[in-house]
Amino acid sequence: MANSGESFRVTPWEVEGAVNYERLVKEFGTELITEELMKRLEKAAGGSNHMLRRRVFFSHRDLGHVLDDHESGKGFYLYTGRGPSGPMHVGHIIPFYFTKWLQERFDANVYIQMTDDEKFLEESRGLTLEDTAYWSLDNMVNIAAVGFDPDKTFIFRNTEFMARMYRPVLKVARKINFSWVRAVFGFNEQTNIGMVFFPAIQIVPTMFEKRRCLIPAAIDQDPYWRIQRDIAESLGFYKAAAIHSRFLMPLTGPTGKMSASQPEAAVFLTDDDKTVRKKIWQAFSGGQPTVELHRKLGGNPDVDVAFQWLYYFFEEDDRRVEQLREEYVSGRLLTGELKEILIEKVQMFLTRFREAREKAKDRLRLFTHEGRLASRMWESWPEDT
Amino acid sequence: MANSGESFRVTPWEVEGAVNYERLVKEFGTELITEELMKRLEKAAGGSNHMLRRRVFFSHRDLGHVLDDHESGKGFYLYTGRGPSGPMHVGHIIPFYFTKWLQERFDANVYIQMTDDEKFLEESRGLTLEDTAYWSLDNMVNIAAVGFDPDKTFIFRNTEFMARMYRPVLKVARKINFSWVRAVFGFNEQTNIGMVFFPAIQIVPTMFEKRRCLIPAAIDQDPYWRIQRDIAESLGFYKAAAIHSRFLMPLTGPTGKMSASQPEAAVFLTDDDKTVRKKIWQAFSGGQPTVELHRKLGGNPDVDVAFQWLYYFFEEDDRRVEQLREEYVSGRLLTGELKEILIEKVQMFLTRFREAREKAKDRLRLFTHEGRLASRMWESWPEDT
Numbered sequence: 001m002a003n004s005g006e007s008f009r010v011t012p013w014e015v016e017g018a019v020n021y022e023r024l025v026k027e028f029g030t031e032l033i034t035e036e037l038m039k040r041l042e043k044a045a046g047g048s049n050h051m052l053r054r055r056v057f058f059s060h061r062d063l064g065h066v067l068d069d070h071e072s073g074k075g076f077y078l079y080t081g082r083g084p085s086g087p088m089h090v091g092h093i094i095p096f097y098f099t100k101w102l103q104e105r106f107d108a109n110v111y112i113q114m115t116d117d118e119k120f121l122e123e124s125r126g127l128t129l130e131d132t133a134y135w136s137l138d139n140m141v142n143i144a145a146v147g148f149d150p151d152k153t154f155i156f157r158n159t160e161f162m163a164r165m166y167r168p169v170l171k172v173a174r175k176i177n178f179s180w181v182r183a184v185f186g187f188n189e190q191t192n193i194g195m196v197f198f199p200a201i202q203i204v205p206t207m208f209e210k211r212r213c214l215i216p217a218a219i220d221q222d223p224y225w226r227i228q229r230d231i232a233e234s235l236g237f238y239k240a241a242a243i244h245s246r247f248l249m250p251l252t253g254p255t256g257k258m259s260a261s262q263p264e265a266a267v268f269l270t271d272d273d274k275t276v277r278k279k280i281w282q283a284f285s286g287g288q289p290t291v292e293l294h295r296k297l298g299g300n301p302d303v304d305v306a307f308q309w310l311y312y313f314f315e316e317d318d319r320r321v322e323q324l325r326e327e328y329v330s331g332r333l334l335t336g337e338l339k340e341i342l343i344e345k346v347q348m349f350l351t352r353f354r355e356a357r358e359k360a361k362d363r364l365r366l367f368t369h370e371g372r373l374a375s376r377m378w379e380s381w382p383e384d385t
Numbered sequence: 386m387a388n389s390g391e392s393f394r395v396t397p398w399e400v401e402g403a404v405n406y407e408r409l410v411k412e413f414g415t416e417l418i419t420e421e422l423m424k425r426l427e428k429a430a431g432g433s434n435h436m437l438r439r440r441v442f443f444s445h446r447d448l449g450h451v452l453d454d455h456e457s458g459k460g461f462y463l464y465t466g467r468g469p470s471g472p473m474h475v476g477h478i479i480p481f482y483f484t485k486w487l488q489e490r491f492d493a494n495v496y497i498q499m500t501d502d503e504k505f506l507e508e509s510r511g512l513t514l515e516d517t518a519y520w521s522l523d524n525m526v527n528i529a530a531v532g533f534d535p536d537k538t539f540i541f542r543n544t545e546f547m548a549r550m551y552r553p554v555l556k557v558a559r560k561i562n563f564s565w566v567r568a569v570f571g572f573n574e575q576t577n578i579g580m581v582f583f584p585a586i587q588i589v590p591t592m593f594e595k596r597r598c599l600i601p602a603a604i605d606q607d608p609y610w611r612i613q614r615d616i617a618e619s620l621g622f623y624k625a626a627a628i629h630s631r632f633l634m635p636l637t638g639p640t641g642k643m644s645a646s647q648p649e650a651a652v653f654l655t656d657d658d659k660t661v662r663k664k665i666w667q668a669f670s671g672g673q674p675t676v677e678l679h680r681k682l683g684g685n686p687d688v689d690v691a692f693q694w695l696y697y698f699f700e701e702d703d704r705r706v707e708q709l710r711e712e713y714v715s716g717r718l719l720t721g722e723l724k725e726i727l728i729e730k731v732q733m734f735l736t737r738f739r740e741a742r743e744k745a746k747d748r749l750r751l752f753t754h755e756g757r758l759a760s761r762m763w764e765s766w767p768e769d770t
Contacts, residue, residue, distance in 0.1 A: 117551070117555055120555055120559070121555060121558065121559055123559060129552055129555065129556070159551055159552050159555070162547055162548065162551040163547065163548030163551075166502070166544055166547040166548075166551075167514055167544050170502055170505055170506060170514065170544070170579055171514070173506065173577060173578050173579030173582070174505070174506055174508060174577050174579055175577070176577060176578050177574065177575050177576060177577050177578065178563060178572070178573075178574050178575070178576055178577075178578060178581055179574035179575060181578060182574070187563070188563075189562065189563050189564035189567070190562050190563070190564060191562060191563055192558060192559050192560070192561060192562050192563075193558050193561050193562065193563060193566060193581050193582050193584065193585060194555055194558030194559055194582065194585065196563055196578050196581050196582065197558070197578050197579065197581065197582035199578065200578060200579065
């Protein structure tokens with residue numbers, strides 16, 4: 001939990017205020033991705049990714065060791081997750097595209113944890129187990145639609161895979177006391193005992209293989225890895241490595257993160273073209289109140305949702321995105337024009353996504369049970385119990 | 386947790402000092418079994434049990450409601466358990482004979498939870514999951530040897546049945562906060578998060594059926610049922626009923642309870658005739674230091690292990706046990722003679738037990754997976770998830 005004076009607050013459950021990512025890195029004790037490290041990753045990957053170049057993924061732990069393990073032939077694996085508390089918006093799905101890029105480039109196994117247990121345990125959400133089961137299925141189809149390798153990807157719901165995970169979870173839980181989770185997650189005496197226990201469950205997939213685990217995830221999940229890194233070696237596993245993303249700016253502007261409970265702040269994967277147009281048209285902008293003023297003073301891309309979304313993910317071409325920035329700053333490009341550019345990109349993305357989603361429905365069981373990695377996990381993991 | 390001045394202390398993990406059972410009933414808020422209630426139970430059971438007549442099972446919660454449910458035709462079920470942390474001694478197995486008696490008399494389902502998870506989580510025991518797996522199997526064979534109905538009895542290990550239990554466990558866990566388990570179990574900031582979570586797991590079997598659950602168990606387990614009774618109805622289940630036993634007096638005399646970590650204090654189910662003889666011969670007695678003094682002053686059966694063991698379980702005949710008491714008090718019966726009577730009883734019990742144990746090995750799977758109740762639990766419980 002980072003609580004930096006009055007300005008912002010980042011925990012696995014909430015993001016408040018305008019996040020100062022550089023300060024977050026200092027407080028969490030992670031490291032910024034240097035130019036040198038990025039080049040090394042690109043070289044190993046045999047290619048580049050715009051989310052990396054633009055430092056959407058901006059911070060890390062032990063990424064250098066991951067590349068050492070890749071270069072030595074030992075390899076590594078990827079782990080990420082999703083809390084299935086409701087419908088997914090574009091901010092939820094984008095990091096999975098980065099994870100897929102890593103899988104393709106490194107031919108790595110990917111494990112994706114659906115934390116349906118934790119979403120039920122968060123009392124303030126008021127979800128039943130039927131709700132979280134519904135959203136798990138819905139969200140898993142979305143994730144499958146991203147295009148992971150069905151023989152190298154295992155998507156699992158905690159309430160189901162607990163059948164295999166419980167013994168390893170106990171080993172982790174025995175290493176963590178209440179005092180520690182209270183300090184790291186801000187738990188208190190009123191926290192329910194399921195929430196208190198849950199960190200052990202999120203940590204276990206970092207011990208699915210006897211290789212280093214690289215976790216692509218938003219920076220707010222880092223507190224779990226901090227605990228993991230203090231106990232992993234005593235259990236015979238590697239300290240988890242992580243690569244952390246910033247949050248996609250909410251449609252409402254540059255504070256907080258998008259939340260499914262605030263529909264006007266996000267574009268959902270199910271939003272139709274008309275809804276997308278309407279939402280983006282109403283989004284917060286860094287433009288001036290009148291065309292005359294805008295032509296004269298120019299817009300501010302740093303707080304402009306349309307520019308930030310194009311930069312974060314939707315415009316892959318670096319030259320094009322810098323051109324847009326320049327034109328916006330100079331006032332040549334109007335807010336409405338910039339929004340039109342984003343609307344078209346998002347509409348196209350969602351059209352393709354929904355086609356992929358339809359096809360993914362029939363393929364979901366490969367990821368959850370029948371693909372090579374999934375069936376191995378159900379049949380023979382963990383080896384020692 | 387009862388902590389009564391300096392005199393004694395009873396928690397699910399330790400019993401210290403000479404337990405004052407009447408005070409414990411007041412502190413725990415349970416009720417003594419009145420003569421009237423006992424008669425009512427005997428009438429419903431169509432028979433009597435010496436452990437009940439002698440108030441080895443001496444306290445209860447809602448036993449009257451259990452009998453109401455029996456009389457109305459609704460019925461009830463039984464739930465008890467065992468922490469598989471090591472070899473079992475006679476004090477561990479005796480309550481199962483009482484549970485079996487209840488099953489026979491009321492044709493009731495019995496659920497027996499092996500808390501292998503909790504025994505691993507108790508750090509001070511230093512057990513691995515391999516250890517608790519070993520002792521689970523060993524202990525389950527002992528329990529099966531007691532002679533439960535294989536079609537109406539389900540014996541399950543938590544680490545295995547968690548596959549089916551996890552969702553109900555989450556529902557219970559969401560109802561309990563850290564503050565509560567700290568107060569009830571004496572947990573603190575250093576308690577590991579697995580131990581903090583565990584009460585939810587011991588509570589769930591009280592919700593295996595939509596009927597009242599009667600729990601025959603030693604009084605030290607009552608704190609779990611206190612929590613259960615505060616949350617059960619909000620989850621759509623009955624408050625658990627309980628019938629509580631005293632502890633069998635350790636061979637070392639009338640303080641504490643027998644512990645597997647103190648081999649000289651207990652007779653184990655695996656002890657051979659010679660070991661049984663030696664241990665009982667060395668047991669604490671209420672006799673006088675010389676035969677002459679004993680003949681003159683008599684013995685004190687209240688602190689005499691041999692008498693207490695005969696009274697607690699090994700001599701079923703009430704007239705015989707009162708005759709022994711009288712002869713011992715008067716000094717006609719010597720300590721050595723009383724011990725010889727117990728030695729013979731225990732040796733005979735263990736000989737028969739070990740024969741039953743050999744036969745139980747092949748039948749264990751009926752209780753754990755293949756019998757009518759066990760297979761129903763694996764296949765279709767819980768119904769709603």
